[in-house]
Amino acid sequence: MSLDLLRRGLKISHLRLLAELARQSRLTNAATAIGITQPAASRLISEIERITEAAVYVRSGRGIELTEVGRKLAERCVRILQELDDAGRDIDQHMSGQSGHVSIGSVTGPAIEYVLPALRHIRLSYPDISISVDVAPSRDLAPKLEDGRLDFSLSRVPVDEDPALFEERPLLREPASIIARIDHPLTRTDTPIPAQALLGFDWVLPPAGAPIRATAEQALRDKGLTLPSRVLTTSSFLFTLATVQRTNAIAPVAQSVARSFAEGADGTPGSLTELQSDLPLSVETYSFLTRKGQVLTPVAQVVAREVLRAVGEKGNPG
Template structure:
């Protein structure tokens, strides 16, 4: 491959095509997502293969599969496009002088992982913008969103439904894990039933929360009554501290559970949570983005931080 010619001839269209191809795998889907024709997509792929002097796709019926070289190129394309997007809204924020304020409500199971990178990105782009964060559970946060006290709510959702006057978007999918401290008797079990687990103390979400109803429904699904020895708490950090000091079982997002498991503090138990509360969504009032430039920027920063 002629590296100089490759770098000189590669275009943003090439990068968008290969990144979209990695995501969708279908020429029709790629064309639709980029608002171009299917022949145009095929042409760009052929140009990329010619420039790279290597096969980047394998055609199988109506699907295109990336070769190892294609996957590597797609990874580079995503990073380049992400940096360009960040540059665009950094400059946009500087030009517009985005200040103002944005108020975010989030459940404790998503706040520590989702918010810091988004906030960091926003403060770098718009240092004058004020950001306030309120932690709670969805039932307590949602009225504040409707009243205008909060601009956005980020929560794990059970049985999503449309809400008049409210826009919503899926941010990510992440499993919930059942955990115990490393010295718990169940930590050594390779197979475990919910009937066994229910006999132990539990740290569960607050009784009037969506998360608590979802957990109790999960117990019923496996033929068990909810545990009776319960500590109800919505504080993730308090829950972690209690888990380390008691024989209670608890629920944590997979990423947080894995972090503490890798430190040798907690053990993820072999219990199926059936995708309970795995979907994380953000909610905002219709028209909010147009009315509040700080909100609009935060939403973009949130999307950018998740794309990394």
């Protein structure tokens, strides 16, 4: 039979201290962060250990370090307090109408292809909704989604994350392309450009394990080709674009990204070109992700609905 922590006296003050200890390595700093004295924090820790019948921290050279029990409990405290935060936002937004703030995470392709069009519509229809968009690899978005810094994301569950922590609604595979500067030597090659010809140039790739890199490497293997011998590795999308624009390097990117830089809004040529090669690239399916058991606030539901509508309209034309 599991411990009934509420019946044994666990309180919000205990949750707040444990959640802060997940971020701080000194009890004094954690106490200050939640507005109590160090002796009061020590007393709360003693109460927590009595309630759980286990040590929740040990002293170390850097201050204190949570035990395995303390770490697991602190992680849940963070999520519980986030849900209470969301409840407060829910009530506030219900009282004030369709207003509030929503934090979205997205990998690059869907951000440009679906999130951006949805935001244009939201700006016109819901002017009191403020939105922040975190465009990053899935491995960076997952922890932010898990601890409540994001309301939802268009991304993938990283291989080193527990899928049980998320609600996952698979959406679309992400087509990808090879980009180069507009006057690149390969633009003078008959199309489709042989994959072998691509290997004669430097490649700009994200770190090992990134979906777009794994996709490109597997596509080359499937054609019986070696992997690129000259690779610049960077996690910066901006640096990737700058390198491709100023050198003969090429890079695989989401197709929506390639096309947005290959052509201006008025149809004029852009700063990059999408190379038409015989190397098929399609990144694994991304999903609409939320935390397990999370209930989106009303304003987040509005934004999610508009984003998913954009996915449906553009992802399934006709």
